[in-house]
Structure formats: structure tokens, C-alpha cells
Amino acid sequence: MYEKIKKTAIDTLKIELNEASRLLERISDDFVEACLALQQCKGKVIVTGIGKSGHIGKKIAATFASTGTPAFFIHPAEALHGDLGMVDSEDLVILISNSGEATEFKLMLPLFKRKKLKTIGFTGNRSSFLADQVDFIIDTGVENEACPLGLAPTSSAVNTLMMGDALAISVMHLRDFNSTDYAFSHPGGSLGARLIFKNMDLIEQHVQPPVCYPDETLSEVIFCLSRTGYGLAVICDDDDKVLGVFTDGDLRRTLEKSTDLTVKVGELMTRTPIVATADELAYSTLELMHSKDINAIPIVDSEERLMAVLTTHQIYKSGIN
Structure with a gap:
């Protein structure tokens, strides 16, 4: 039983990998023109x-959106019952159908043509209605589905997903979309926090920094250290410029x-201390x-001039690590 399961899984992967390898021959002029559009x-x-194509389409839309191309998914049935109102004349539409004969698309495409929208079709059937009507064809066709019945979209779904990624990443390069741009699309993640948050963003405005002056006594400094819990007191002049710690x-x-x-304390402090500026990235300060x-x-x-004291705990708390 174990060996049979392993063989089935390996055969499935072999079929899908074989079909996916044929995509390398499909990066055509249509693909390039679709990227430029x-x-x-x-x-x-x-x-x-619709169906499995819809599930793949949602992922493709999400990949575009997170890599610098504003995108979202519309279900064809919902589109035909009002959601087409979200489509403007400057938009571009990607339609996904392995057969290329989805009934909904036969109703939608004439409307897109009337609006003079650019259209890209992902299909495994270059002789289909979809292939005939769109401006650019992305060929995702397969000879064999991994499904032993040849019915469930398996190899074709993988091909569609991969070509969607190839399209999105190619456009990402055309837009010179960089890691900082990516961070603004992913502010909740560690990468976003690293590339977005500056020291000034993490300063706790309501907390007074532990400031002492050079002529204060060791006794007074001990009280300052105990009161704040930062593990240091910052020694400043009358203009709040840092003299030491x-x-x-x-x-x-x-x-x-x-x-x-x-x-x-002026006699005891560490002069020329390590400081960071407010507009530096907090991740750089942590390093x-x-x-x-x-x-x-x-x-x-x-x-x-001293603005605050920042701790590693505060930086970690922001999601940076």
C-alpha cells in the first residue's frame, strides 16, 4: 500500500513537471506584448x-497586486449580475478558461470589446472562442492531465498558475518594482516592518527619555536609571545635545x-556614545x-538633539527581527 501511494504521487508529479517544462517554448511574442500592455x-x-480556473485566477490577481500591479478577481457569474460595473475603460482583463469556451465569457467579451479594453486569455485551446476574441493569448495547454481520468484540471491548473507567475514577475521587472515597494504591499510581515519603520516611527511620544546633565551627582543619576529602566541615562547639555551616556x-x-x-556624572560618563538618527531605518539600528x-x-x-531612547524590545515589538 505504501509503495502504491508513493508511486501514484511520483507519477502525478512527473506528469505535471513534464507538462510544465513545455511552457518554456510558449514565451511568445503574444506573451511579451501582454507584459507591455x-x-x-x-x-x-x-x-x-470559473471553477478551478477561478481559484487559480484569485492567486494570479493576488500576485499582481503584491508586485506592483493593481489587480483583483471578479467571479464571472457575479460580473454578469452587476460586478461589471467595477470595470473601467482604462482597465485590462485577464480571462482564464482551459477549454476557452466558458459560456460566461461569450457574454462578457463583446462588452469588453465595446469598451475597447485590452484582454489577455489563458487557455489550453488555441482554436477556442476565447483565443479568437482576446488581444493576447497565453497558451497553457497540456497533453496529459495528472488526473488518471483526464478530467480534473491538474497539469493544466499548474501550467496556468506558472504562466500567471511568469507574467506577473515579468511585469514586476518592467516596473522596476523593488523590495521597498514590496514592503508597502506587505506592511504586516517582517520584511515590510524592516523596510518601512524608521526610528521616529517607534518612538513612544508619551515617555520622557532618561536625561541627566553633567553637573548632576551620581546619586541623582542612579535615581534616573532606576526610574526609567532603560539601562542608561543620556547626558545632555542645556540645548539637549548628547554629550555622553x-x-x-x-x-x-x-x-x-x-x-x-x-x-x-560629567566625570564618569562615556563620551562620544553610539547614537542613531530619527530617520534611520529601525532595522539598521537594531543591527x-x-x-x-x-x-x-x-x-x-x-x-x-536628543529625541528619545530606543530599545531592542521596542524594535522587536514592531515586528522587526
Whole structure:
């Protein structure tokens, strides 16, 4: 039984991989012109398909949307009952049908032609109604479905998905869509957080930074360290420019040598401390903190005035890791 199941799975994959390998010969002039039409589209990309083609179409629309091409999926039945109202004259439509004979498309395509919309057809039948009516044909045809009955869309569904990815990624390159652009489409993920959030975005405005001045005593600085819990106090001049820092580590080292709590912190602080600017990416600041083995860092403005102290915990909390 185990061997039979494994053989069936392997045979399925072999058929699908074999059919997919034939797609390399299908990157035609129509494919290139379809990419250029998508790049030049001033409106939205509307993807439509019914049954398994619809499920694949939803994924294709999502891939376009996340790689810089505004796109969404419309179900053909819903389209014929009002959703066509979402289609504007500057839009482009991708229609998916393996047979190319979907009844709904025979009603929809004349309407698209009347609106003078550019259309792209994904089909496995180059002699079909769909292939005859669209501006550009993407050939997803197969000789063998992986389904032993030859009925369930398997190899053809994989081909459609792959050609959809090839189309979307080609257009992505044409648009010079980069990782920062991608992050704005995925702000909820770790990559989005890394490329979007700056230090200024993570500053807790209601929290006063742990500021001390050079003429304050060690006793006063200890109180500041205890009150804030940042593990450091930032020593500033009267204009709030950072002069140095005094950390928990500095405190331990000081008390090992002396218990004089009246000494001025200006004599004890670490001068020229590590700081980060407000407009730097928080991810870059996190990497800096890791490299210097510190858990908190002063954030300064363009004139080197203290704005806040940022901790690794605050950065992690934003989703950056």
C-alpha cells in the first residue's frame, strides 16, 4: 500500500513537471506584448475565471497586486449580475478558461470589446472562442492531465498558475518594482516592518527619555536609571545635545572603585556614545545595537538633539527581527 501511494504521487508529479517544462517554448511574442500592455495599463487588472480556473485566477490577481500591479478577481457569474460595473475603460482583463469556451465569457467579451479594453486569455485551446476574441493569448495547454481520468484540471491548473507567475514577475521587472515597494504591499510581515519603520516611527511620544546633565551627582543619576529602566541615562547639555551616556555597567564599575555618590556624572560618563538618527531605518539600528552588544540607544534629530531612547524590545515589538 505504501509503495502504491508513493508511486501514484511520483507519477502525478512527473506528469505535471513534464507538462510544465513545455511552457518554456510558449514565451511568445503574444506573451511579451501582454507584459507591455500590463505595464502600460493606467487602470486596474481584472482577473476572471470559473471553477478551478477561478481559484487559480484569485492567486494570479493576488500576485499582481503584491508586485506592483493593481489587480483583483471578479467571479464571472457575479460580473454578469452587476460586478461589471467595477470595470473601467482604462482597465485590462485577464480571462482564464482551459477549454476557452466558458459560456460566461461569450457574454462578457463583446462588452469588453465595446469598451475597447485590452484582454489577455489563458487557455489550453488555441482554436477556442476565447483565443479568437482576446488581444493576447497565453497558451497553457497540456497533453496529459495528472488526473488518471483526464478530467480534473491538474497539469493544466499548474501550467496556468506558472504562466500567471511568469507574467506577473515579468511585469514586476518592467516596473522596476523593488523590495521597498514590496514592503508597502506587505506592511504586516517582517520584511515590510524592516523596510518601512524608521526610528521616529517607534518612538513612544508619551515617555520622557532618561536625561541627566553633567553637573548632576551620581546619586541623582542612579535615581534616573532606576526610574526609567532603560539601562542608561543620556547626558545632555542645556540645548539637549548628547554629550555622553552613563549605563548600568558604568555604575557597577564606578561603585567597585568608590562609593562617593556626590561625584559629578560629567566625570564618569562615556563620551562620544553610539547614537542613531530619527530617520534611520529601525532595522539598521537594531543591527547596530547587536554589533555593539547594547540594548538601548539614544535617538537624535538632524541637529543632534536628543529625541528619545530606543530599545531592542521596542524594535522587536514592531515586528522587526
